[in-house]
Amino acid sequence: MMRSRFLFMTALCVSLGCSKSSDNGSGSAGGSGGDKQYQIAVIPKGTTHEFWKSVHAGAQNAAEELGNVEVLWKGPLQESDRDGQIAVVQDFITKGVDGICLAPLDSQALVPYVEEAKEEGVPVVVFDSGLDDESNIVTYVATKNYNGGALAARRMGELLEGKGQVILMRYTPGSESTTQREEGFLETLRKDFPQIEFLTTDEYGGTTPESSLDKATQLLEKFKDEVDGIFAVCEPNATGVLGALEETELAGKVKFVAFDPNAPLVKGLADGTVHGIVLQDPVTMGYEAVMAMVQHLEGNSLEKRIGTGEYIATPENMNTDEMKTLLNPEQFED
Amino acid sequence: MSGAQPKPTEDTPRLAKHAYVTRLLGTALGPFLALGIVVLFFAVADSMQDDGGAFMTVRNFRTISAQTATVAVAALGMTVIIIAGGIDLSAGTALALCATVLAWSLKEDVAVLVVAGNNVQGVESEIEELQEKLDRVTREIDRKEATDSDTTEAMEERDTLEKGIAAQQEELKRVTKIAASTSRYSPTLALALGIGAGCLCGFVNGFLISYLRVVPFIVTLGTMRLYLGVSKQIASETTVRPDRETQVPEWLGDFLSIRGKALWAGLPIGVWLTLVLALLLAAVLRYTVFGRYVFALGSNETTARLCGINVRWNKIAVYTLAGFFVGIAGLYQFSRLSVGNPTSGIGLELNIIAAVVIGGGSLSGGRGSVLGTLTGAAIMAVITSGCTQLGLKNPVQDIILGIIIVAAVTLDQLRQRRFAD
């Protein structure tokens, strides 16, 4: 008897605790936007990278601006856990949220579950990375990753003055957004700077800074005497490459263009070890995804594709106001 | 044996009857009670949310059952291993290997590959490649003709390429013809290969453990990496993506789907299969000689030897059987993801082992039950799902799962201590 009462009390406390915490996010008190309350699940690829913290902040900004939206933020426990992300999608469908904003971990694996959501009456906005089959989604909110890759290629071309040998560090197979960047970089560089050669284009750095560090170190050791430039296609990748450059004492000598910033990379930009960082606008991405969902819920029609802008930061322009905010994007804090 | 013999001076203490009952409760009912408590907890907490009430719905239990099936099936195999006093750290990567083999076999149209030694895709891409080269050579010839340089070498190359393309087109006809009749066997063959890969992984584990006499922890720590490497090799370090529309049979895609059309008597077919396999395994453990030997091995290997039990072969059988379940779990994972990814099994072995341990399996061997394992897997899935629906964050979810595992192991220790004296 005692025991069951105790459990009941615990259940009570926890449920009160969490309903309170979700109140924080909902901003339901104001209610300036509309009369209907929306509960929108935002599912990132993971929850530990800084990038996603900024997306979270953007989503939260949108919710606060609208006033009638509650953002439920939840990703898989591990960054590359497809099955975990599928489970989160299914659980939110079960919960009966009004809409799901999803950054799919896999362009193919998530397709049937988006379809399932549609069947259950839950609309899905996809952001950051695309899906193979986009027929069941409301819209796709993302950086034009191809353009981002092209920006990096142009910067690399300028840095090398049109000739030299470069390494392309890919991320991981099956990630649509990074594949786009890789394509953009490859094609633009081949087209606009035909005298630049690729030393390698099929090496994958993996999903963690550690795995990228290992891979980059191997590559740099191998091409020590030939390499003039290196492009890392996302943040964990770039962190690993920067470490590898320092380890092989090539930092500063090899032109290094990264994609997505973090503190060491920004510091590298100031030190001259990083020569360019392609910036996305994660805050805008989170904001636009939630906004698009609400637009859809209120019956407005939307473009199939919403861009959130891409920029390149260089040692020269990094101190402008625009670049400052993009380099240190707002992050979500509890 | 009666007669004027001396009275035995000791009796089994009366306490034992009581202990006997608690033991039964402890192994079978303990995890079940825990599941009840966890479900009740989330149900109450969920219903107290403003917009709650979705937790105690048929859809939710259907979802949970589909989400837990992969780990549950693999954990059935792990139960046998753990009862036999072993452990398998390679289960996660072996599972991904099976899924990758299955995906690869579907993608490569494996039946055609076996019969014709090639497949339509392969020939087509070959032709495409040759065509590309041909185009380049043709352009080169044009350029050279324009500048009046020597074209003989390039012309020769063009001729070889044209012949090559013609030959490949013949090949394409041959392969297409074979494909028309044999392609439909690919899914079955792929399934057999996927599950067979699991059995093979298990056999290798068992063989190494028996014949090298190295502790299972170390052997499987090694094979964990080994299987990861093999599946990366098969997948060429990428994700294997058979075409959903044409290459993945519909029933396979719907195996764990909870969409209306895929359900069978209210649950996905994969979930029913899990239950059937669990029943079969429970029967094997209880009613077969092999099942008894499994318990004997885990309880005391030297006793097993002394009783004339072939310890080596039974161990190999245990790991191979577990490999079979890992193969089925690989099938489940593929059906959920529709892609084969070598890394998608990393860390999964810990969930699988946790399911067994939460379900009352003892890492020192000799104890564990099928029902307990299913319950253990369900507890983890309920917590995962419940946390999402309560809006609890990932850190909280990790902490709760951790506490549950520690609690389960502590309980196991308490049980052991109680019967040690």
Next chain:
Amino acid sequence: MPAPLLQMWGISKRFGATQALKDVSLTVESGRVLSLIGENGAGKSTLMKVLSGAHQPDAGEMTLEGHRYAPDGPNAARLAGVSMIYQELNLAPDLTVEDNIMLGQEVRRLGLLDRTTQRRKVREVLDRLGHPDLRPDTPLQSLSIGLQQLVEIARALVNDAKVIVFDEPTSSLTQHDVERLFQVIRRLKDSGIGVVYISHFLEEVREVCDCYSVLRDGHSVGEGDLDKSKDQEIVGLMVGRSVEELFPVVPHQPGDVLLKLDGLNGRRIPRDVSFELRRGEILGIAGLVGAGRTELLRCLFALDPVSSGKVQVEKVHPAPMPSARIRAGLGFVSEDRKDEGLAQTRSIADNTTYSSLSRYSRFGWLNLRRRTKSVSDWMEKLNIKAIGPEQNVDELSGGNQQKVALARVLHQQADVLLLDEPTRGIDVGTKAEIYRLMGELAAEGKAIIFVSSYLTELLAVCDRVGVMSRGQLREIRPVADWTEEEVLTVAIGSED
């Protein structure tokens, strides 16, 4: 007369339903060796655990040098001056002799080890024990068991032990080491230390002890000076019943030859063992620990590798695998019930039938009902006290566990029973039951090889007794032609 060094009065201790000690008293005097005698399960270990603080008594008191002594754990007992030397040594094999001696009582100066002082202390103690030649920096694992034991005694001395308890210290020693141990004990005694010596062997006790105290079923049943007491008197106290009650005789007649060994060699031991065994015959094997008795049985059952020699059961030469030996009709009961003989966490039914499950199976599936029935029958025949066939073995008493181990070989219908110390660690009543059972089995035409360290039972139960020493079977004689002294002489045996 000065106050005794250590006194225990009215000690009682109960575990659940078992009264382990009841009103036990004991006096240890400085400069004397007291022998604590009793059957297994008589309460000796429990009493010593009370003395060492591992158990707290339910009633009773202890004084050490006239002061109240109530240790709350082994460490407190050690600090007070009571040290235990157990059968299994508590040493760190990878450390040196010095480190082991000083373990937990290191000399520190300014927080650092003071090696010089430590070395001096170690040398002093080793001197005192009569072994100044033992180098303190030798790694422990390179020493013989006997010398390791010496290290353990040295540790007690460094700690200023006033009372040292030896719990069956000779069970794993060679004859030479035993002699050395006795010298050390005499030195301890001369330096005024009170010694408690626990042993089964009256001969040993007579050699080194001054007085004795006998425990039986948790009670003190007698004490006195060894000079003034006869062996029979002491045995009578230990056993508490007459010889006829203890060793019931079932008449049986040897028949045809059933088992034939010809030059059986193990990897190291046994060496070149040959003998014949007839149906209806009980052959006892005596010898010291390490003489190769257990190894002979294990080799015979193919649990240990066989390097050469022939084993023939009736007309069969079974392959060297336990399963083949079982099929040929051999049954083995291990001396180590806990770690080898039984799967402790499995049921009586499983343990009884593991060696012959196929009897209840068809295509690998078991008929459990038939098995339960059969196991119940065996439990009844052997008088196994348990709730039912599904009760776990680890919940049974030692005697009942031993009966389960016997039930297994009987259930597998073994013709030749290899029993290794089947009466070790069980109570007197069950022992008698097992002797009777052996007699009955012999009368049914089975052959039994009975290995035991307890000479009295061998001479009382067997038809013939063979003595092993250094891996060889020295001599087999009809039991009537042996005396205990003769057996011991052969067992200790000089080189041939």
